[in-house]
């Protein structure tokens with residue numbers, strides 16, 4: 164079976180975990196601090212706060228930004244539920260908008276149309292590893308005095324004109340879930356421009372305490388362990404190599420796949436291919452998925468139901484590009500552990516199906 168994702172864990176990660184276990188210092192400590200400092204180099208030296216998941220990171224970023232009941236936050240509906248869950252968990256209302264079909268990312272025009280007197284923030288997603296249109300989003304935010312929070316869970320080191328994501332918004336959150344471009348097992352990283360808001364994130368992560376037993380605000384326990392941080396530090400050192408491999412795999416698909424709509428990358432944008440996602444005619448997507456599975460090739464549909472239509476939100480709104488994408492997308496294996504023969508096999512099987520008219 165060719166897996167859709169496969170975390171690249173080597174003796175380096177084993178050694179790092181062993182080092183921490185031997186030290187007997189397992190909870191948040193020196194490893195977490197070192198991970199934050201090292202990750203900070205990826206985002207222009209901004210404040211970094213490691214947490215136990217990307218979802219936690221989005222949640223405390225929103226709270227630290229002052230988002231709460233009565234506020235609206237504009238989000239794409241074509242994303243993972245965490246993008247909207249984090250907003251709803253603050254008591255604010257996620258306002259779902261459409262995507263641009265070519266990039267799968269939030270549409271700046273749809274954002275403009277969704278702005279109301281209650282709008283407090285925009286939370287764009289760099290979906291599949293392609294940065295959202297941050298120049299346009301930043302200018303909309305400036306004009307309307309809105310906070311920008313990047314959901315960068317899928318986009319470690321993706322860039323616009325050489326600038327890595329994480330430096331565009333007031334906040335950004337990365338995820339280190341095992342399927343992401345780098346992992347710590349579970350984990351997340353909040354990136355925060357403002358020092359005071361970064362301090363609040365640190366407080367919220369740890370029961371509201373800076374000084375022990377002097378709780379300043381009501382907080383959570385969202386700490387990352389030193390064990391996870393040690394894994395993350397090793398993976399961070401390999402991120403550039405992982406990314407190169409993902410991009411080389413995507414290049415191979417771009418030059419060999421026939422009769423499918425391939426992902427596009429706007430000029431100046433660097434895609435890091437968390438997913439390599441093609442579009443197929445509505446009626447054929449599920450057939451192609453099934454046929455590939457029979458040939459031992461795993462594929463994924465991210466995401467089959469737009470967030471606004473999930474039972475948890477259950478909203479009736481018309482987002483045509485989001486609906487079309489959810490019917491047509493298919494993600495192919497693009498992870499760094501793919502072998503050359505896997506790539507050839509995947510291309511061969513897809514071209515066989517699409518040549519036959521699928």
Ligand SMILES: *Cc1c(COP(=O)(O)O)cnc(C)c1O
Nearest residue numbers: 216217218243245316338339340
């Ligand atoms: C993975 C992901 C998250 C959540 O990250 P976790 O670490 O799994 O909590 C949020 N948003 C997007 C777009 C994601 O892909």
